[in-house]
Amino acid sequence: MPTRFDVITLFPDLFRILLDQGVTGRALARGLAELHLWNPRDFTHDVHRTVDDRPYGGGPGMVMKVEPLREAIQAARAAAPQSRVAYLSPQGRVLDQAAMLEIAACPGWILLAGRYEGVDERLIESHVDEEWSIGDYVLSGGELPAMVVMDAVIRLLPGALGHADSARQDSHMDGLLDCPHYTRPERIEEGSVPSVLIGGDHAAIKRWRLRQALGRTWQRRPDLLKRRGLSEAERTLLDEFILAHRE
Numbered sequence: 194m195p196t197r198f199d200v201i202t203l204f205p206d207l208f209r210i211l212l213d214q215g216v217t218g219r220a221l222a223r224g225l226a227e228l229h230l231w232n233p234r235d236f237t238h239d240v241h242r243t244v245d246d247r248p249y250g251g252g253p254g255m256v257m258k259v260e261p262l263r264e265a266i267q268a269a270r271a272a273a274p275q276s277r278v279a280y281l282s283p284q285g286r287v288l289d290q291a292a293m294l295e296i297a298a299c300p301g302w303i304l305l306a307g308r309y310e311g312v313d314e315r316l317i318e319s320h321v322d323e324e325w326s327i328g329d330y331v332l333s334g335g336e337l338p339a340m341v342v343m344d345a346v347i348r349l350l351p352g353a354l355g356h357a358d359s360a361r362q363d364s365h366m367d368g369l370l371d372c373p374h375y376t377r378p379e380r381i382e383e384g385s386v387p388s389v390l391i392g393g394d395h396a397a398i399k400r401w402r403l404r405q406a407l408g409r410t411w412q413r414r415p416d417l418l419k420r421r422g423l424s425e426a427e428r429t430l431l432d433e434f435i436l437a438h439r440e
């Protein structure tokens with residue numbers, strides 16, 4: 194059952210990025226996921242195809258009107274009855290990898306990408322199920338956040354990535370930062386590859402990678418480590434890392 198994304202956007206062409214190449218392009222081409230685009234301008238009924246208007250109470254910029262968005266959402270819901278509606282905005286719940294896993298578990302999402310100063314609050318109150326943010330910063334529109342969510346989610350779909358394991362080993366999977374990566378040549382002016390990775394001791398390599406992931410998380414994102422907690426074995430590996438990096 195593919196995961197279906199219906200995006201409501203004034204700039205559907207921006208989404209070619211997802212369709213044209215990479216993991217998302219292949220997943221969409223293979224039907225692991227579906228992308229449907231709805232332009233609120235196609236749901237206007239005036240000669241000027243008006244989708245925005247001045248804000249009540251004055252102030253700069255424009256606000257997206259309810260009616261075109263309501264009709265676009267209703268059309269998307271008719272085409273995707275199992276989907277929930279999510280609005281990308283700086284006021285939303287900030288998403289992390291755990292949130293992406295939750296989102297990936299649902300059959301489909303109708304993503305509302307706002308422009309201008311945002312959307313008339315009555316649309317949000319009446320037609321939006323969830324409000325999401327990709328981080329505490331302001332962008333010109335909700336399209337990039339929508340693409341960020343779709344990219345993160347599509348990678349989690351079974352079969353989307355070549356080697357099933359690579360999704361699980363993604364950084365921020367099981368709550369740790371990623372270990373370092375190396376490729377050929379083994380020796381270059383920038384340095385040499387850690388010898389454990391050259392040998393064939395796969396148990397030692399697995400331990401080294403986990404030790405690095407734990408150590409880097411401890412060094413760079415202690416907040417993630419605190420939230421995650423450690424097993425006895427992981428505690429030992431982290432102590433080894435700290436001992437080796439003490440000076």
Ligand SMILES: NC(=O)c1ccc(NCc2ccccc2N2CCOCC2)nc1
Pocket residue numbers: 281282283306307308309310311312325326327328329330331332333334335338
């Ligand atoms: N962090 C995020 O997920 C994120 C999402 C969207 C977004 N912008 C579109 C937008 C959407 C809703 C409300 C306001 C706005 N903005 C419109 C332009 O003006 C600023 C406010 N920015 C950041």
